[in-house]
Amino acid sequence: GLALAAAAACASVSVAQPVAQPAPTPVLVAADLRDGVDLNGAWNYSIDPFRDGLAGFHGEEAGKGHRRYDETDVAAAEKADPQALYEYDMRRSPVAYLPSSWITQDPTLRHYEGLIWYQRTFTAHLKPGQRAFLRFGAVDYTAHVYVNGKAVGRHEGGFTPFAFEVTGLLRDGENQVTVGADSQRNADSVPPPVTDWENYGGITRAVKLVVTPATFVDDAWxxxxxxxxxxxxxxLDGPGAANAPVRVRVAGANLTISGQTDASGAWTGSIPRPRGLRLWSPESPTxxxxxxxxxxxxxxxxxGFRTIEVRGEDILLNGKSVFLRGISLHEEEIGKEPTRAITPASARALLSEAKVGLNGNFVRLAHYPHSEVMTRAADEMGLLVWSEIPVYWRVAFSNPQTLANARKMLAENIVRDRNRASIILWSVANETPISEPRTAFLSTLVDDVRALDDSRLVTAALLADRTERDGHPEQVINDPLAPKLDVMAINTYNGWYSGDALSAVPAITWRSDYRKPLIFSELGADAQVGxxxxxxxxxxxxxxxxxxxxTLAMADKVSFLRGMSPWIxxxxxxxxxxxxxxxxxxxxxxxxSETGQRKQAFQVLADHYRKLAEKAG
Ligand code: GCB
Structure with a gap:
């Protein structure tokens, strides 16, 4: 009875999708280039597996017990009242260097899924009229943020940025920030608990106190x-946001667009592209x-400025058909004991292997939004980018809260990176089992992408159906989501997970119910180096x-294939x-390998891409 009732409830929610566009506030676009106080570096941390810092063991409110993680200075409090009871003392707790995952500080936390408190002090001197925002590049998976003992906000989702205004909470001089990072995901999370990667709990991307004038440019695209x-x-955001003059200048292109914001502080203006504007491309990433x-x-x-569009089965970059010579990568640097904190140097090391080593022009940043350090490096080095959110495998497609969460992540990712010319594809999902609620869920995400960014393409990594034609194996693309997408993408593992002999793989044919370009978003096989x-x-x-x-011999014969990003x-x-x-x-x-040693297959793909690049001219 109960199970039936639950199923019925699910069926009804999957029909009623929320329509409002989720928008992060504040956006603080280009936060990494803004003025402020860098809060990376040494923080104290303390493990809290029973989450006592969030609520007492009888359910009492956080901060009412004797484990107040946001208390300013326990040593000073104990001095003032020798009888005071504290069962923690953040200032005498071990030190972590952020951003990083906690396994970097303590390898015994390798499989810990739970809450860890981080705390540090910092100095702030706001001038009259200035505003301050605590901005996090990412905290995996849920963040609870406190400033000077006051809760300022909570954020869910391990791979997108968020910020809270703290102007009214700051003291002139020393301040304290406390963050609870809770890495545990549940069946309703995005991603769900079972994935094929290390979760890397912690404060994994930069932390910064961004300081702005009273009225500031919150978003610019x-x-x-x-x-x-x-x-x-x-x-614009702030008291002077309405009816304010705006001027956008592109230095070196002799270009200025000006106008005035409306009553809500928003403005869009445009001018014809000036002659002489140099377009961004992998070959010349201006x-x-x-x-x-x-x-x-x-x-x-x-x-950078470029166009990307689809015509028939072709993908056009700046009006010219392009084949995406790609590779997939996780946000994990080369090295024996990686953490998940990408520096400009580690981003360059990974992307150079894709671009120079493999002769590539494309990367799939799997399976979640990578750091802005990575997408900026792709802009500078000239690599086309696939960017995705972790709607992966068995997401709770019938849960409206899960959909709301995915939509928020998608919006946070897109508004963060809409100015990156390298990004050409937004992907909404990876290998999600087909069902009605799933297709409704993903369709909402596709509509969101189009509403937030009409200048790029939408895709999703799908699976093909296996059939036979004239006694030959054939892969058929018939996913009901495909009609909603600009580019179809398929993860294919014939000869690794399937029982096909490798000798039979080249003869496998591909057929699609839809006339659209296809990317092999994954193909691959395990090998232990050496x-x-x-x-x-x-x-x-x-x-x-x-x-x-x-597999490359098979791919050569797929007439509508326009790219690939082998795994991995x-x-x-x-x-x-x-x-x-x-x-x-x-x-x-x-x-x-994890330390960067090339396996034999590396050269096979590099040679293939060199030939494709030569053919393309
Ligand atoms: C897949 C997944 C990817 C896995 C890969 C594998 O299809 O999308 O996350 O890591 O296969 O190695 O099995």
Whole structure:
């Protein structure tokens, strides 16, 4: 009875989708380039597996017990009252260097899924009229934030930025910030608990106190439209936001667009693209210095201009058909003990292997929004980017709260990165089992993408159906989500997970119910670096190299294929990969090992891409 009632409730919610567009507030676009106080570096931390800092054991409110994690200074309080009871003392707790995952500070926390408190002090001197925002690049998975003992907000989602205004809470001089980072996900989370990667709980991206004038440029989006205009959309926040003059300048392109905000503080203006504007492309990744002046604020960014569109089965970059010579990567640096904190140097190291090593022009940043450090590096180095949110495998598609959460993440990701020319594809999901609630859920996300950004393409990584034609195996793309997408993407593992012999793979044919471009968003096989086997056993470098030869031969014959991002650049940590010899906690589908050693298959793909690049001219 209960189960039936639950099923009925699910069926009804999947029909009534919320329609309002979720928008993060504040946006603080280009936060990484803004003025403020850098809060990276040394923080004290303390583990709290029973979440006592959030609520007492009888359910009493946080801060009422004797474990007040946001207390300013326990040593001073104990001095004032020798009888005071504290069962914690953050200032004498161990030190973590942020951003990083907690496994970097303490390897015994490797499989800890739960709450850890972080705390530090900082100095602030706001001038009259200035405003201050605590801005986090990302906290995995839920963040509880306190300033000087007061709760300022909570954020769910481990891979997108968020900020809270703290202007009224700051003292002139020393201040304290406390963050509870809770890495635990549940069945309703995005992603759900079971994934094929290490969760890396912690404060994994930069923390900054952003300081702005009273009225500031909260959001600015400057792009080249498909009809050949440079368009700028600006949103101001503050007492002077309405009817304010705005000026957008593109230095070096001799270009200024000006106008005035409306009553809500918003403005969009555009002018025809000037002759002589150099377009961004992987071959020449031109970026311009852009400034947005309004309301007494000056926002700076580095922005490239290009168009991306689909015509028939082609993907057109700046009007020319392009084949995406890609590779997938996780946000995990090269090294023996990676954390999840990407620096400009580690982003460059990964992206150079894609661009220079493999002769690529494209990366799939799997399976969640990567750091802004990574997307900025892609802009500078000239790599086209697929960006996605972690709607992965078995998400709770019938839960309206889960949908709301996914929509919020999608919006946070898109508004953070709409100014990155490198990004050409927003992906809404990966390998999600087909059902009515799932397709309704994903359709809402696709509509959100189109409402937030009409200058890029929408995709999702899907699975194909296996059939037979004239006795030959055939893969058919018939996913009901495909009609909503600009580009179809398929993860394919024939010869690794399927029983196909590698020798049979080249003859597999592909058919689609839809006339659209296709990307192989994944293909791959595990290999342990240095494990060689003449008979080509699985996990040998020889098997992986032969798998790539066979799959690339199959791909060559798919007339509507316009790109691929094989799985994956580098071996990455995954708790579900526990073969005691070959895996040891690592997914071994990398073309390079975790320390960067190239496997045989690396050269197979690099040669293939070199030939494709030569053919493209
Ligand atoms: C997939 C998933 C990816 C996995 C990969 C694998 O299809 O999308 O997250 O890591 O397969 O190695 O099985």
């Amino acid at each position: 400057v792009r080249l439209t498909r009809d050949g205009h440079i368009a700028a959309s600006v949103k 970026l311009y210095d852009v400034t947005v002046e309004a309301g007494g604020d000056v926002l700076r960014d580095r922005i 494990f060689h086997d003449e008979n080509g056993r699985k996990f040998s470098e020889e098997f992986q190299a032969e798998y790539f030869r066979a 650049l580098k071996d990455f940590r995954s708790p579900r990969r526990q073969h005691p010899v070959h895996q040891q906690g690592w997914n071994r589908k990398g073309l390079i």
